[in-house]
Structure formats: C-alpha cells, structure tokens
Amino acid sequence: MAICEILSVGTELLLGDILNTNTQYLSRRFADMGISVFYHTSVGDNPERLAGAVRTALSRSDIVIATGGLGPTPDDITAEICCREFGFELEFDKATADKITAFFIAKGVEMPRSNLKQAYVPKGGTVLENTHGTAPGMGMKKDGKCLVLLPGPPYEMSEIFEKHVVPYLSEYRSGAIVSHEVRTMGISESRLAEEFSDLLSGENPTVAPYCKIGEALLRVTARADSAEEAERMTQQVIEVIRGRIGEYIYGIDCKNTEDAAVPMLRKAGLTVATAESCTGGLIAKRITDIPGASAVFKHGVITYANEVKVRELGVSEKTLSDYGAVSEETAVEMAKGIRRKSGADIGLSVTGFAGPDADEDGKSPGLIYVAIDAQGFTECEKIETGRNERDYNRYTAASRALNLIVKYLKTELKI
Amino acid sequence: MAICEILSVGTELLLGDILNTNTQYLSRRFADMGISVFYHTSVGDNPERLAGAVRTALSRSDIVIATGGLGPTPDDITAEICCREFGFELEFDKATADKITAFFIAKGVEMPRSNLKQAYVPKGGTVLENTHGTAPGMGMKKDGKCLVLLPGPPYEMSEIFEKHVVPYLSEYRSGAIVSHEVRTMGISESRLAEEFSDLLSGENPTVAPYCKIGEALLRVTARADSAEEAERMTQQVIEVIRGRIGEYIYGIDCKNTEDAAVPMLRKAGLTVATAESCTGGLIAKRITDIPGASAVFKHGVITYANEVKVRELGVSEKTLSDYGAVSEETAVEMAKGIRRKSGADIGLSVTGFAGPDADEDGKSPGLIYVAIDAQGFTECEKIETGRNERDYNRYTAASRALNLIVKYLKTELKI
Numbered sequence: 001m002a003i004c005e006i007l008s009v010g011t012e013l014l015l016g017d018i019l020n021t022n023t024q025y026l027s028r029r030f031a032d033m034g035i036s037v038f039y040h041t042s043v044g045d046n047p048e049r050l051a052g053a054v055r056t057a058l059s060r061s062d063i064v065i066a067t068g069g070l071g072p073t074p075d076d077i078t079a080e081i082c083c084r085e086f087g088f089e090l091e092f093d094k095a096t097a098d099k100i101t102a103f104f105i106a107k108g109v110e111m112p113r114s115n116l117k118q119a120y121v122p123k124g125g126t127v128l129e130n131t132h133g134t135a136p137g138m139g140m141k142k143d144g145k146c147l148v149l150l151p152g153p154p155y156e157m158s159e160i161f162e163k164h165v166v167p168y169l170s171e172y173r174s175g176a177i178v179s180h181e182v183r184t185m186g187i188s189e190s191r192l193a194e195e196f197s198d199l200l201s202g203e204n205p206t207v208a209p210y211c212k213i214g215e216a217l218l219r220v221t222a223r224a225d226s227a228e229e230a231e232r233m234t235q236q237v238i239e240v241i242r243g244r245i246g247e248y249i250y251g252i253d254c255k256n257t258e259d260a261a262v263p264m265l266r267k268a269g270l271t272v273a274t275a276e277s278c279t280g281g282l283i284a285k286r287i288t289d290i291p292g293a294s295a296v297f298k299h300g301v302i303t304y305a306n307e308v309k310v311r312e313l314g315v316s317e318k319t320l321s322d323y324g325a326v327s328e329e330t331a332v333e334m335a336k337g338i339r340r341k342s343g344a345d346i347g348l349s350v351t352g353f354a355g356p357d358a359d360e361d362g363k364s365p366g367l368i369y370v371a372i373d374a375q376g377f378t379e380c381e382k383i384e385t386g387r388n389e390r391d392y393n394r395y396t397a398a399s400r401a402l403n404l405i406v407k408y409l410k411t412e413l414k415i
Numbered sequence: 416m417a418i419c420e421i422l423s424v425g426t427e428l429l430l431g432d433i434l435n436t437n438t439q440y441l442s443r444r445f446a447d448m449g450i451s452v453f454y455h456t457s458v459g460d461n462p463e464r465l466a467g468a469v470r471t472a473l474s475r476s477d478i479v480i481a482t483g484g485l486g487p488t489p490d491d492i493t494a495e496i497c498c499r500e501f502g503f504e505l506e507f508d509k510a511t512a513d514k515i516t517a518f519f520i521a522k523g524v525e526m527p528r529s530n531l532k533q534a535y536v537p538k539g540g541t542v543l544e545n546t547h548g549t550a551p552g553m554g555m556k557k558d559g560k561c562l563v564l565l566p567g568p569p570y571e572m573s574e575i576f577e578k579h580v581v582p583y584l585s586e587y588r589s590g591a592i593v594s595h596e597v598r599t600m601g602i603s604e605s606r607l608a609e610e611f612s613d614l615l616s617g618e619n620p621t622v623a624p625y626c627k628i629g630e631a632l633l634r635v636t637a638r639a640d641s642a643e644e645a646e647r648m649t650q651q652v653i654e655v656i657r658g659r660i661g662e663y664i665y666g667i668d669c670k671n672t673e674d675a676a677v678p679m680l681r682k683a684g685l686t687v688a689t690a691e692s693c694t695g696g697l698i699a700k701r702i703t704d705i706p707g708a709s710a711v712f713k714h715g716v717i718t719y720a721n722e723v724k725v726r727e728l729g730v731s732e733k734t735l736s737d738y739g740a741v742s743e744e745t746a747v748e749m750a751k752g753i754r755r756k757s758g759a760d761i762g763l764s765v766t767g768f769a770g771p772d773a774d775e776d777g778k779s780p781g782l783i784y785v786a787i788d789a790q791g792f793t794e795c796e797k798i799e800t801g802r803n804e805r806d807y808n809r810y811t812a813a814s815r816a817l818n819l820i821v822k823y824l825k826t827e828l829k830i
Contacts, residue, residue, distance in 0.1 A: 281717070
C-alpha cells in the first residue's frame with residue numbers, strides 16, 4: 001500500500017495563528033482512497049528547513065503532498081524549494097500566466113507584477129488548475145515517487161484536490177473504498193457506540209461513531225475489489241442501522257440538517273419562513289447556504305428584542321410576561337406569527353438563551369425552544385445543552401430547528 | 416533563542432478523525448513565551464516511527480513537547496518510547512498510583528488494572544500533575560535539552576501546560592514577543608506586500624501580510640528584552656502603516672469586521688437593523704455572534720424574494736423593474752426601509768448574486784451592493800468579487816457591509 005506524507009508550509013502555522021484544517025481534510029481523503037498517511041509535518045517559510053523537510057519526506061514516503069507557500073510574495077518559496085529538491089526546474093507557463101491575468105481582469109483590479117511569479121510551474125510536471133485563485137497546484141512524478149503542491153487556502157486546496165489530485169493519484173489507490181455517513185440528531189455518540197458495539201468491532205465494513213456539534217454520526221466504510229461490491233456491503237450495514245435507530249436519522253451523506261431539509265422542501269413544493277431570536281439569523285443563513293434555496297425561502301425575521309416579537313410577529317404581551325421570551329408558548333406564537341405574516345407553508349422559530357452567562361430571570365444558557373407551525377401541525381422542542389457556549393448553543397439550536405422540518409416532512413407528509 | 420518542536424502522537428490524527436487543535440494551542444503559547452517553534456510533526460502509535468520522530472526532534476530542537484499516547488491501552492506507547500530515546504527509565508510511582516486510584520474512587524467506578532500503567536514515570540524526571548484525568552504529564556531535562564509528555568485530550572493538556580509546563584520551561588524563555596494584527600478591508604494581500612516591501616524585509620519588528628476570506632492583514636511582531644519595549648516597537652510600525660493605508664484599516668487585533676463594528680456601536684450608543692437579500696441572515700448572525708449584541712441590534716429581516724422587499728421594506732416596484740433587485744438603487748431603498756421600519760439609528764442592507772452561476776438577467780455571481788443609511792448619511796458600495804463561490808461571496812458581502820458601519824462611525828462620527 002502506498003505511503004503518503006502531508007507537509008504544511010507556513011510560519012503562521014508555527015505561530016499558532018491558524019488551525020491546520022488542510023491536514024485533517026487530506027488525511028481523511030487519503031484514508032478514503034486506501035493510501036496510508038504515516039507522517040504530518042509543518043515547517044515555516046524558511047528555505048533550509050523546508051528543503052530538509054521535503055528531503056526527509058521524499059525519503060520515507062511514496063507521495064508527498066505540500067500545502068501553502070504558493071502565493072506571490074517573496075516569502076512564498078514552496079514551489080522553488082520543493083521542485084529543486086525533487087529535481088524539477090521551474091519554467092514560465094504562458095497558459096497559466098494568461099489565466100492569472102484573466103482572473104484580475106474579471107475582478108476589475110490591476111494585477112500586481114508579483115503575481116506572475118505564480119505562472120512558474122515545474123517543467124515536465126502537471127499544472128493542476130485552480131479556478132478559485134491565482135496559484136495553480138502542481139504535480140510531479142519521478143522514480144515511482146510523487147510530489148504534489150497545493151495552495152494553502154482551504155477552499156482552493158480542496159477544489160484542486162477533488163478535481164485534479166484524486167485522478168492524478170489513481171495509480172496509488174488500492175482496491176475500492178466506499179464510505180457513507182449516517183447522520184443523526186437527538187442521540188449521543190456514546191449511545192451510538194453502545195447501540196452498535198457489535199458493528200464497531202467489525203473489520204470490513206468498519207463502523208465508527210463521530211461527534212459533531214450538537215449531533216453524532218456513524219461512518220460506514222467498506223473495502224472491496226469493486227466499488228459496486230463495496231457499495232453493497234455498506235448498504236447492508238446501513239439497513240441494520242436504520243432498523244435500530246431509524247427515527248434519529250435525518251439523512252445519509254448530508255452535510256448537515258439544512259442539506260437534508262432544503263431538498264426535501266423542494267421535493268414537497270413547500271416554502272418556509274423563519275423567526276429567530278437567539279440564533280440571530282443563523283437558521284436563515286444556513287437555509288440560504290444551499291444554492292437554489294430561493295425556491296423554498298422568501299422571508300425571515302430576526303426579532304432579537306421583545307417589542308419586535310410583538311410588533312412583527314404578533315406575539316402577545318401577556319405570553320411574554322406570563323411565560324417569558326424563552327418559553328414554549330413564545331416559540332409557538334413566533335412560528336405561527338411568521339407563517340401568517342409571510343404566507344409561507346411552514347413557520348419555523350427559535351427563542352432561547354445562547355449565553356455566555358445566565359439571563360436576568362435565572363434561566364440557564366443552553367435553554368432553547370424551537371417550534372414549527374404548518375397546516376394542521378404544530379410542534380415545539382425544548383433543548384437543554386447544559387453548555388455556556390454561545391456558538392455551540394446557537395449552532396445546535398439552528399440544527400434542531402431545521403431537523404423539525406425534516407421530521408415534519410418525513411412523518412406527516414411521508415416525503 | 417530556544418527552539419521547540421511539537422510532536423503529536425496518534426493514528427487518529429493520521430486518519431483525519433480528529434483535528435489537531437493541541438498543536439495550534441501550544442504553538443501560540445510558545446510564541447507568547449518567546450520560544451521559537453520550527454517544526455510540527457504528527458506520527459501514529461507505531462513504535463519504530465515514533466522512535467524515529469523523537470530522535471529527529473531531539474536532534475534539531477532544544478525542547479520537544481509530545482502530546483497523546485499516554486493512555487492505559489497497549490497502543491499507548493509514548494511514555495515508553497520517548498523515555499527510552501531520551502535515556503530515561505520508567506519506574507513505578509506510588510504517589511501517582513494513589514492519585515489514579517483516588518480518581519476512580521471519586522467517580523464511583525472500578526479501576527481497570529490497565530490504568531496502573533499510567534503510574535510509571537521517568538526516574539529522575541518530573542511528574543506534571545493532571546487533575547482532570549489519570550495520565551500525568553512528564554518532564555525530563557538532560558544536557559540542555561528538555562522533553563515534555565502531555566496527555567492528548569485538549570482539556571487535560573492545556574491545564575497541565577498552563578499550571579506546570581510554563582514554570583518548568585521558564586529557563587528557556589527569552590525576552591518578550593509582542594504581536595499585533597492590522598486588519599484591512601478593500602486592499603489585497605499582494606498590494607499590501609508591494610506597499611510595504613520595505614517593512615517586509617525587516618527582521619525586528621517583522622511585518623508579514625496574510626490573506627483572509629475577502630480581506631488581508633498585516634501582522635507586526637517585535638521581540639525585545641521587555642514587553643513594554645516590544646510593544647513600543649510594534650506601535651511605531653503600526654503608525655507607519657496607518658500613515659500609508661489608514662483608510663483601509665478597520666481595526667487592530669479584531670477578529671473580523673463585526674468584532675470591530677459592535678464595540679464601536681456600543682461606544683456610540685447607536686443601534687443597527689439589517690435588511691438582507693443574498694447574505695440570507697449572515698450579517699445579523701455575525702453581529703449577534705458577539706456577546707452583548709442585544710444592546711445594538713434588535714431587528715433584522717431577510718427579504719429574499721422581491722415581493723417581500725416591497726411589502727416589508729417599502730422598496731418601490733418601479734426601482735425593482737427599472738434597475739433590478741441587484742442594484743445600488745434597491746440596496747439604498749432597503750437600507751432606508753429597514754431603518755424606517757425598525758426605528759434603529761442605522762439601516763444596513765445587502766443585495767446581490769451570491770452564485771453559483773449567473774442570474775437570469777445576466778449579471779455575474781459576485782456582483783453585490785451593500786448600503787448604509789443613517790441620519791444625514793447614505794452610502795452604497797458595489798462589490799465585484801469575480802468569483803462564482805456562494806460562501807465566499809456571501810461572507811465577503813457581509814464583511815463589507817459591516818465595514819460600512821466602521822467607516823461611518825470612524826469618518827462621520829469620529830468614534
């Protein structure tokens with residue numbers, strides 16, 4: 001099996017200014033491809049130490065993939081040093097230069113001359129096109145070894161990786177690996193681990209529980225000679241999982257609850273409108289993260305203050321004084337109010353304490369109500385995260401609210 | 416100056432199952448302490464490769480700090496391998512064993528016998544107490560070099576580090592390092608690099624440009640005998656930067672534009688209301704990310720559909736048909752509309768094409784207008800990102816909109 005080393009280049013990593021998410025991304029993808037990663041190395045923008053790290057990596061691995069340091073400034077030295085160590089020369093590439101120039105023209109900005117540095121690519125290597133930025137990726141192969149250079153910005157790195165590096169490395173892959181994620185909401189990672197202790201010890205397919213913000217998932221991975229066979233093996237296991245905890249599953253291979261909810265709404269031909277308090281726009285933001293959301297989402301309001309809940313949504317002052325803004329009663333009136341006001345098929349609402357620290361009336365951070373209102377259907381869920389973490393509580397509240405849509409469409413409308 | 420290497424041990428890192436946040440944490444703290452980190456290395460729970468990585472690290476660094484692999488199971492080999500490579504023997508420590516036993520008694524759980532493995536510590540070394548878990552940290556010093564082992568769970572790692580490792584490494588600290596980030600908006604990383612080519616080659620203070628989503632920053636770092644002197648040195652450089660590109664600076668050491676805008680609004684005693692189209696709630700979400708935002712933000716609307724812009728904000732049908740929803744005219748009417756409707760001091764709006772792909776009337780993804788309306792002040796900015804990336808365009812639009820608040824408060828109200 002081929003061995004890979006991931007080399008991250010950038011002084012900002014060594015200073016702790018940025019978190020090395022690229023390395024995790026690449027590690028996971030190499031695991032999917034059946035390529036073993038034995039080392040991660042990070043080194044600064046220093047010619048000598050970078051050269052040493054590349055030499056070491058090439059001596060012990062078949063594939064070395066380096067990210068970062070392909071920018072236009074003088075401290076971007078990855079291309080120069082790595083190519084030299086691997087025995088490739090850099091040469092000016094007119095096609096790449098034209099793309100860089102076009103990139104600036106499209107932005108209506110004058111190109112700094114320094115950007116043409118990014119048009120130098122390894123002679124005899126492969127240019128891996130970057131449609132999101134000016135630094136192309138580069139691939140070189142020699143004596144059974146392979147060196148790939150990718151820009152550091154994660155969205156550029158991952159796009160080039162998926163489009164160009166995966167096929168470029170096809171000869172190093174072993175067998176076929178198929179992996180699916182069973183996404184759940186409302187059941188903990190440790191509960192999943194207990195419930196599926198029999199499957200967790202399997203070697204092929206493997207089943208592994210993971211914890212995400214406010215939710216848990218099971219990753220099912222099978223390895224076989226063909227993709228069809230590996231796919232069949234994973235589906236068998238997914239059926240077992242469905243049989244045991246089906247009610248908690250909101251989707252397979254969805255990225256999150258909006259990724260499940262929006263396509264279901266489109267399929268049902270229904271629209272949703274949102275009324276948010278503590279999430280402050282996050283639910284609407286997550287719905288509209290999905291391209292094409294305009295078919296299902298027209299209108300949302302953020303009613304952060306109580307008087308705005310009354311004025312904009314018709315929440316009654318009595319409800320607010322009797323039960324408080326953070327209550328099932330208020331959440332339901334908000335959902336009904338936005339549905340009425342917007343004319344949408346579904347009204348979705350959230351009200352709660354995101355924290356940090358307790359609200360004046362002594363309720364705890366992490367106490368949140370999410371509610372849904374639709375034709376002949378109203379439901380409210382109480383959430384108690386037990387955490388005093390604003391981001392966690394807001395994200396979890398939004399996920400649970402979006403999951404109300406999934407549950408409604410699944411159980412009531414059989415979508 | 417002392418040189419440090421951070422060594423992470425664990426196959427789960429190489430599989431991409433977990434993100435290496437420990438290394439970022441430690442890197443940042445070493446930078447604070449004036450200790451240079453030159454390498455990060457991650458290696459799996461494999462005796463040979465771990466031994467090799469420790470040898471390499473000890474050969475090129477004064478301090479090696481390893482995290483992970485101190486657990487009770489057979490694949491936890493960090494203590495054994497690292498001590499052997501550094502020439503220390505492990506011995507049973509009764510005091511540590513008693514603490515581990517007490518830990519289980521306190522939890523009311525029977526102690527697995529395997530946990531006593533964690534009571535073996537280096538003879539002649541220092542035990543670094545872990546109050547959150549059973550694996551103690553360990554420190555060893557020899558011939559001017561130092562090896563520190565810490566457990567992998569971030570919560571345990573950081574507590575031992577702050578309480579015990581910082582004092583343990585006091586002899587390696589050199590002087591003081593002070594670093595500041597000059598955050599800018601509307602000027603590219605390469606333009607910054609050109610504008611400050613004279614400062615970029617300086618050795619102390621150092622100035623380095625970095626690219627963030629839709630913006631760029633300059634990091635200014637100085638090293639001196641005292642923190643006061645280092646601070647003075649950075650401030651001198653920051654003054655030079657202000658003198659040249661002051662109009663692009665939205666803050667020093669802010670995390671982002673909301674982090675600059677919200678405290679400024681609080682200081683000015685002003686409120687803002689938002690009217691969002693393509694950002695779909697992201698601006699409101701980012702404002703309310705900041706704890707205490709309720710003092711400055713009460714109300715926002717997401718008017719994704721044209722009819723909602725008319726109904727909720729009073730945008731005129733004629734404006735929409737004459738200029739289109741994505742136009743300066745619509746953006747300005749949205750900002751005025753939300754200000755009027757909400758009674759806030761400032762109305763902020765955005766309308767644009769986030770992409771992917773072009774809208775029906777042929778305008779390009781990345782074409783976005785952001786507008787601000789306040790007492791006697793209205794401004795609109797046109798943005799053309801030139802990118803067909805929804806996330807990038809939405810984030811950038813929100814940043815630029817929030818920057819309008821900063822610019823208004825700075826230039827008009829002199830906040």
